Amino acid sequence: MDKLEMLWAYMQEDIAADRIDAEIKRSPLRQKLEKTRDFILEQQKIYKDMDERVSISLDRKDAIVDALKRSEEQLRTMQDRLKSDPPQDAESAHAFLQEIEKNRKTISGYEQELRHIHKEGNEFDSKSRNIRHDTAVAKQDFDRMKAVYNTEAKEKKIKYDAQRSKADSLMHEIDPDLLSIYNTVKKQITPPIAKLVDGQCSGCNTSQPSAALRKIESGAIVECETCGRILMN
Numbered sequence: 318m319d320k321l322e323m324l325w326a327y328m329q330e331d332i333a334a335d336r337i338d339a340e341i342k343r344s345p346l347r348q349k350l351e352k353t354r355d356f357i358l359e360q361q362k363i364y365k366d367m368d369e370r371v372s373i374s375l376d377r378k379d380a381i382v383d384a385l386k387r388s389e390e391q392l393r394t395m396q397d398r399l400k401s402d403p404p405q406d407a408e409s410a411h412a413f414l415q416e417i418e419k420n421r422k423t424i425s426g427y428e429q430e431l432r433h434i435h436k437e438g439n440e441f442d443s444k445s446r447n448i449r450h451d452t453a454v455a456k457q458d459f460d461r462m463k464a465v466y467n468t469e470a471k472e473k474k475i476k477y478d479a480q481r482s483k484a485d486s487l488m489h490e491i492d493p494d495l496l497s498i499y500n501t502v503k504k505q506i507t508p509p510i511a512k513l514v515d516g517q518c519s520g521c522n523t524s525q526p527s528a529a530l531r532k533i534e535s536g537a538i539v540e541c542e543t544c545g546r547i548l549m550n
């Protein structure tokens with residue numbers, strides 16, 4: 318057997334193994350499992366993002382509570398001053414009231430922000446309860462499906478492993494450079510080898526130039542210019 322014939326024999330077993338692998342991947346149960354896994358990962362990400370946002374808000378809350386205390390203290394001082402040392406004329410009374418008003422606005426702004434953080438916290442609590450619940454249900458589904466899938470896949474996996482090792486035993490006999498060409502071509506097109514039929518590539522039915530035919534005749538490795546397959550007689 319020449320080296321291309323050996324490669325051709327390997328290709329038959331290699332492609333048979335690929336076919337079983339594709340069958341395994343196409344299993345509806347497997348696809349459902351993958352979808353459930355993606356859902357769980359997505360929920361975990363949403364939860365993490367929410368948790369980060371809330372923890373930033375909680376830091377902000379501490380800062381606001383401190384600032385609020387300071388503003389209230391300031392307001393009390395001003396009110397005390399109003400009693401002990403009331404403004405003597407209209408202009409200073411006006412300025413004083415403005416200052417108090419400004420302080421009240423600041424306090425009300427802080428209070429509003431605190432209410433917002435509180436609301437956000439409550440929303441997070443209820444959303445995170447839902448997420449935890451949905452994720453727990455999805456995990457149960459996943460485990461149940463996985464158990465069924467494992468039984469289903471076990472048989473196919475045994476078939477696949479047997480076919481793959483049959484292919485591997487032939488692969489070890491193949492010239493490494495030729496194998497590397499084969500693998501490169503296979504990434505682009507499969508099956509990666511095509512026989513010549515009446516001077517045409519049987520993969521894409523393109524007539525090959527006579528120079529190419531002569532090269533193939535002499536045992537050189539030639540790829541079809543149209544489809545890229547390795548050509549053989």
Ligand SMILES: [Zn+2]
Pocket residue numbers: 511518519520521522523541542543544545546
């Ligand atoms: Zn071709």
